[in-house]
Amino acid sequence: MAQIKDVAHQAGVSVASVSRVLAGHAGVSESIRQRVLAAAQALDYRPDLAARRLRSRRTDTIGLIVSDVRNPFFTEISRAVEDVAYQNHFRVILCNTDENPEKEAFYLDLMRDENVMGVILSPTLALLADFRSADYLFPIVLVDRCDRDTAADAVVLDNVDAAYRLTTHLIENGHPRNVLFYGAASATGCQRREGYMAAMAAHGLEPQVEAVTATVDHARSAAHKFFCRPPHPEALIASNGLILLGLLEALREVKIKVPEQIALTGFDDLPWTRLVEPGITVIAQPTYDIGQAAIELLLQRIAQPAQAVRRVVLRGELCERDSSKKRNARR
Amino acid sequence: MAQIKDVAHQAGVSVASVSRVLAGHAGVSESIRQRVLAAAQALDYRPDLAARRLRSRRTDTIGLIVSDVRNPFFTEISRAVEDVAYQNHFRVILCNTDENPEKEAFYLDLMRDENVMGVILSPTLALLADFRSADYLFPIVLVDRCDRDTAADAVVLDNVDAAYRLTTHLIENGHPRNVLFYGAASATGCQRREGYMAAMAAHGLEPQVEAVTATVDHARSAAHKFFCRPPHPEALIASNGLILLGLLEALREVKIKVPEQIALTGFDDLPWTRLVEPGITVIAQPTYDIGQAAIELLLQRIAQPAQAVRRVVLRGELCERDSSKKRNARR
DNA sequence: GTGATATTTGTAATCGATTACAAAATATAA
DNA sequence: TTATATTTTGTAATCGATTACAAATATCAC
Numbered sequence: 001m002a003q004i005k006d007v008a009h010q011a012g013v014s015v016a017s018v019s020r021v022l023a024g025h026a027g028v029s030e031s032i033r034q035r036v037l038a039a040a041q042a043l044d045y046r047p048d049l050a051a052r053r054l055r056s057r058r059t060d061t062i063g064l065i066v067s068d069v070r071n072p073f074f075t076e077i078s079r080a081v082e083d084v085a086y087q088n089h090f091r092v093i094l095c096n097t098d099e100n101p102e103k104e105a106f107y108l109d110l111m112r113d114e115n116v117m118g119v120i121l122s123p124t125l126a127l128l129a130d131f132r133s134a135d136y137l138f139p140i141v142l143v144d145r146c147d148r149d150t151a152a153d154a155v156v157l158d159n160v161d162a163a164y165r166l167t168t169h170l171i172e173n174g175h176p177r178n179v180l181f182y183g184a185a186s187a188t189g190c191q192r193r194e195g196y197m198a199a200m201a202a203h204g205l206e207p208q209v210e211a212v213t214a215t216v217d218h219a220r221s222a223a224h225k226f227f228c229r230p231p232h233p234e235a236l237i238a239s240n241g242l243i244l245l246g247l248l249e250a251l252r253e254v255k256i257k258v259p260e261q262i263a264l265t266g267f268d269d270l271p272w273t274r275l276v277e278p279g280i281t282v283i284a285q286p287t288y289d290i291g292q293a294a295i296e297l298l299l300q301r302i303a304q305p306a307q308a309v310r311r312v313v314l315r316g317e318l319c320e321r322d323s324s325k326k327r328n329a330r331r
Numbered sequence: 332m333a334q335i336k337d338v339a340h341q342a343g344v345s346v347a348s349v350s351r352v353l354a355g356h357a358g359v360s361e362s363i364r365q366r367v368l369a370a371a372q373a374l375d376y377r378p379d380l381a382a383r384r385l386r387s388r389r390t391d392t393i394g395l396i397v398s399d400v401r402n403p404f405f406t407e408i409s410r411a412v413e414d415v416a417y418q419n420h421f422r423v424i425l426c427n428t429d430e431n432p433e434k435e436a437f438y439l440d441l442m443r444d445e446n447v448m449g450v451i452l453s454p455t456l457a458l459l460a461d462f463r464s465a466d467y468l469f470p471i472v473l474v475d476r477c478d479r480d481t482a483a484d485a486v487v488l489d490n491v492d493a494a495y496r497l498t499t500h501l502i503e504n505g506h507p508r509n510v511l512f513y514g515a516a517s518a519t520g521c522q523r524r525e526g527y528m529a530a531m532a533a534h535g536l537e538p539q540v541e542a543v544t545a546t547v548d549h550a551r552s553a554a555h556k557f558f559c560r561p562p563h564p565e566a567l568i569a570s571n572g573l574i575l576l577g578l579l580e581a582l583r584e585v586k587i588k589v590p591e592q593i594a595l596t597g598f599d600d601l602p603w604t605r606l607v608e609p610g611i612t613v614i615a616q617p618t619y620d621i622g623q624a625a626i627e628l629l630l631q632r633i634a635q636p637a638q639a640v641r642r643v644v645l646r647g648e649l650c651e652r653d654s655s656k657k658r659n660a661r662r
Numbered sequence: 663g664t665g666a667t668a669t670t671t672g673t674a675a676t677c678g679a680t681t682a683c684a685a686a687a688t689a690t691a692a
Numbered sequence: 693t694t695a696t697a698t699t700t701t702g703t704a705a706t707c708g709a710t711t712a713c714a715a716a717t718a719t720c721a722c
Contacts, residue, residue: 016711020671052708052710055711095414115380270602276603334679335679335680346704350679359700378678388705522663615683
């Protein structure tokens with residue numbers, strides 16, 4: 001394995017010159033430049049990253065900490081982050097917290113050990129509660145979850161607005177008695193609940209919410225239990241894709257027909273929502289864009305650590321499908 | 332930021348002793364051990380990984396190179412790999428090749444630069460063709476794709492067998508005239524084709540195959556074109572989940588009913604396959620297990636570089652659903 | 663040509679750990 | 693007790709780059 005002194009020797013120059021050429025620094029003569037480049041090529045020289053990082057204190061690495069990359073929302077975000085990171089010659093370390101604050105703390109420590117240049121984080125509710133960027137040695141951009149008053153760079157959906165519009169859509173399509181199943185342990189769930197409450201209030205309707213853990217299995221069993229005690233509502237809203245899937249499975253189990261007996265809507269435009277019969281009305285999140293915006297924000301922050309805190313708010317798109325078909329106010 | 336000499340000073344010992352205690356080496360007195368541990372704790376000392384890696388030449392990092400983490404098959408593998416890696420105090424660098432050999436070569440170079448201790452790789456067909464582990468400075472475990480004669484550690488599904496069983500299932504359920512849509516650019520696609528051909532031959536039936544690019548969009552348009560020239564076959568087989576989804580979308584577009592007019596089957600038990608009406612008969616791959624086996628194999632290889640080349644072959648499970656319902660041989 | 667200034671190049675210090683080797687301390691055998 | 697073997701500890705070299713600083717060289721005005 002060739003190292004810098006071999007290249008220097010081969011080119012007949014000092015190691016400093018080699019380093020300068022390879023780092024693209026100015027103030028080096030064209031003749032040396034050529035000789036170094038040729039020598040490096042000839043020896044197939046690759047700088048040792050460990051040595052470089054030790055001396056330069058840069059790692060060109062960022063961390064991506066999400067609850068579970070298997071959640072399609074985060075899968076897409078990961079892909080976006082990696083695309084942009086690699087275009088900018090950054091590496092990505094991926095971590096899954098499973099919404100577990102201990103794992104989250106472990107990975108944040110790991111990020112410090114790795115001396116990453118920045119982190120994209122989807123924080124647990126516990127961490128978000130009193131989150132302060134200043135507590136960390138590296139810049140952090142929050143994704144997906146962020147309170148109104150959190151002083152941190154963030155990229156989020158306008159959850160309140162999206163839930164408001166989804167709820168309003170249901171009401172206007174003749175489903176005033178609807179109930180929200182939301183993930184109480186997440187900031188997004190709470191914000192979507194807020195939008196739901198606002199929409200119901202605006203129409204003078206009685207809201208009804210069910211707090212669940214945001215997993216398919218838990219949502220399914222919670223919904224199953226819910227349907228054992230009539231009367232059934234006219235419509236359901238799921239605060240995310242996992243809960244939505246759980247609700248659908250429960251409805252299948254208890255043989256309640258969508259949309260004849262009940263309307264079903266939710267968040268996240270997953271592949272299956274337009275494949276099932278009927279198609280499910282959802283708020284589609286621009287997931288790739290969210291990831292892209294997050295990594296771009298992070299790279300900017302790394303380049304200019306002092307710039308003002310920025311928040312990017314993206315709008316969800318309502319995809320109307322047959323699961324929330326119009327119906328007469330009274331049947 | 333405290334460093335090792337601060338800890339040494341605080342504990343009143345040499346840096347060597349601190350290093351030894353923290354590395355868990357034997358031959359250090361209990362009294363020093365205690366003092367060092369206390370000092371490290373007090374100063375919240377975290378070893379600098381760049382320095383450690385430079386000197387020790389270990390990075391405790393592995394690479395995971397797949398075509399696209401958004402493919403649910405690879406999403407699940409990623410998660411398994413990360414789980415086991417982190418349990419063993421390894422980090423994971425994730426890379427997406429998009430089946431592009433240049434990107435693949437780029438990332439393999441990156442792995443060398445990063446001095447990773449090993450790589451889990453889902454190779455492009457081009458790379459697999461003359462793949463030799465010995466060409467790389469680090470151990471490599473192949474996942475998902477591997478030829479019969481590839482001399483490399485690998486974890487794969489028994490594709491020939493699985494395709495054989497799926498095809499046989501169709502034939503036995505009264506669908507002798509079936510056609511396989513397969514990803515011609517992938518080793519798995521070719522092996523599944525092989526199993527299909529064998530099953531058809533075993534039953535004295537005429538095989539029919541359509542080579543497609545393994546993406547939803549391409550499969551959809553290829554299928555769309557296919558259905559414009561009757562006669563239609565009695566059944567379809569998709570060689571992976573993306574193609575399967577493309578076929579289903581095409582069938583919806585041209586309004587061919589499953590299973591009344593045509594049976595539909597494929598590989599990969601994605602969430603939607605049991606949600607759509609009718610449920611789709613598929614070969615379920617033990618994806619998490621595949622990822623887990625791959626990382627475990629890699630960790631073993633790292634620990635014992637000279638051990639014999641090993642191949643883990645897992646069996647796919649046939650999930651029978653209504654999309655391939657039994658029908659009379661002649662209608 | 664001289665001196666002042668700007669540019670290019672090289673030498674050596676440095677990043678912060680690990681670890682080979684030597685020295686010191688302790689245990690064991692005679 | 694002494695000599696020897698063993699264990700514990702410390703000193704200093706080392707990993708392979710980057711970069712501060714000094715030295716050498718080139719450029720320019722007069």
